[in-house]
Each structure stands twice: as structure tokens, then as C-alpha cells.
Amino acid sequence: MDKGDAPVRRWEDLDSNILVKILQSFDLFQLTYAIPQVCRAWQLACSDPLLWKTLDLSVLQSNFIRISIEPYVFVDTPSREKLTRLLQICMNLSRGNIETLIFHYNLYVDKNQLTYTANRCPRLKRLVMPAWEKLEKPAICRAIRKWKDLESLTMPSLEKPAYVIKKIARSCKKFSELKIMGTCDILLHLH
Template sequence: MEKRRRVEKKKRCWEDLDSDVLLIIYQKLSIKDLLFGAPLCCSSWYTISKEPSLWREVDLLHEFNDVNEFNSRQLAELVVARSQGCITSIKFPLTASIDDLLLVALRCPGIKYFNLRLPSKKLLKKKSIYLAITKLIELESMDVGDCFFSDEWVLQLINQCCPKFSKLKVYGISWNTVYLIVTHMPKINGLDLVQNWMLNET
């Protein structure tokens, strides 16, 4: 009787949950839970949390915009490390900078889409933009703030380095930026212009 109880108790251990079942559960979790929740249970759960399929599409925009609670640089480093370089799509929080994009671009060469809403030109660093774009050769689309295109060379650089690029969404758009896009990206397939860069729909 005692032996049977021990067997039943062993079967109920969460750390012994089948990895395929655990992976299905993880696919239902939010990014916040994948980073700071379930993986902290035990080493086996942490190992499953590094499964690349969980990190191909990362949305930090809708869960990590409390400046006092989360540092955008630390978040970028966390998701890149957890993904093992497999991220193909990432939405940065509103607190993110161009250096966060550079960090991800350097370590995740397969990025096809990113969302980075810089509200001010003060947050731009030409060197960081240049280095990031030159690494994003698989880039197909992006959602960015108007200030991202403060200089026409950025559009020219995208044309040169990102042959698959075809869709663009711009927040807080100005007529000057519209002119630059039409002039330097005549082959773009999709252009979405949004007046308010703070809108959260994607």
C-alpha cells in the first residue's frame, strides 16, 4: 500500500511532466510568464523554455511598458538569450531605444519584422541605425515612428541592405517623411500611415 502511494506521488511531480505536453502549455503563456514565471519552477522547465519555437515571435510592446519595473535593454538581452538567436519577429516596448534594436539585430540574423516606436529624434543614433540595418538582411517589414526616417539615407540603406523589404508602417507621420518614402521606396508593396505614434494596434 505504501509503495503504491509512493508511485502515485511520483507520477504527480510537475518536474516530470512530459516535455511535449509542457511545450504545448508554454505556447499558451505570455512572454512575461515565459521569462519570469514557469521557467523558474525547476531546471527541466527552464530547459523547455529555451525551445526556439517559443521565441520566433516576441511581443514586448503590450506587456513591458512600465519604465520603473522593466529595463528595455535587460529585456532585449533576456529574450535574445532565451531564443538562442531564433527570433524572426519582435515588438519592442515603448521605452526601447535604437541600441535595443542593434543588440537584437547582431544576435538574431533572421529578423523579418520589428516594431520600434521611437517618439523622439533624441533617441536616434546614426551609428546604431547603420549597424542594425546592415545586419537585417532578412528584414521584410517594420513598424516605426516618423523620426526613424529623419534622414533619407536610412531609406537608402534599407533599399541596399534589405532586398526582401516590402511593407512599412509609420506612426506620427509627417508630410516630409511621406515624400521621402515615396521618393526612395517606389517598389514598396504595403505602406500604412498612422497619425498617432502612441496607438497600440498593430
């Protein structure tokens, strides 16, 4: 090495705090699919809790067709598989640190995906739900039971919302905010 040559520094030697600051500027798909593949150090940085306070899936929609019989929606297989794979990657990288989870209204989550997410997000405080046409009452109730720290829920309009509200009252002692997208005739259904 000549006197003027500086030592070569590798990207994986970058201080992890600086790397996490840089990673905060990447979008969800870069953070989950590309960055962890660079090297072990970057994969570890992608699991930093600072990156996973919020999981915003509002950019992801399902390809679906509305049908007249239950579950009232047919979601194509590639959409369902893409969501399952993305949830698996995000849940692994987040290591249970997600506090805010935002779904796009037209992202159809099935009961297995909801259960998996509920099991892997025990610290969830805020949830923006997608349309619930594909979800059955027991799946919704099981998920809410897992989210003991839930404080805020934005949910679609439901024909009979009382079961959700009762489950929240029993399971989520810190709950303080309910937002319903659309109409809600709650007084007729609470009795």
C-alpha cells in the same frame, strides 16, 4: 507502496512537447522570470523556438520626460535597466529564433540596446520600432545591416527617412512592407 498507490510523477518529467504547449499560454514576464527558475527541464522548454517566433514588448513602456535638447528625451534609469535586463533574458532564451519583434511606441531603446538586439536576432523578418528620438543614424543603420531577412518595418515618422530607406534597400533583399506612423514627406528628402 500499497497496491493502490500510483507512482509519484514530477513536473520536470512532463513531456517537453506538452510543456511547450502549456508555456505558450504564459505571458512574457512569466516566461522570462518565473518559469525558467522551476527546474532545468522547464528552463530548456522555455528556450523552445516555438515560444520565440515573436517577441512582443508592446506592454512595456519607458518612464521618460521630453526635453528640448538632444536626445530630446530623458529616460529614467530603472526603465532603461529593466529593458536591458529583459532583452538579455529574452535573447538568451530565444537563441536567435525571433522573427517578429514588437516594441511599444513609448519604449525608448538606446543604441546599445538596439545593437545588442540586432546582434542576437539575426533571423528577424518583421520589426515594429519604438520612437527613435534617442537613436542616432549610425545605430539604426548598423541594426538594419544585421537584419538581412527583414521583410516588414513599422517605424515612427522621421524628419529625413531617406537614410533608413536606402539602408533597407542595400541590406534587406526580401523587404516588401514599410509602414510609417505619422506623416512622411519622402519625396522631398530622397534626392
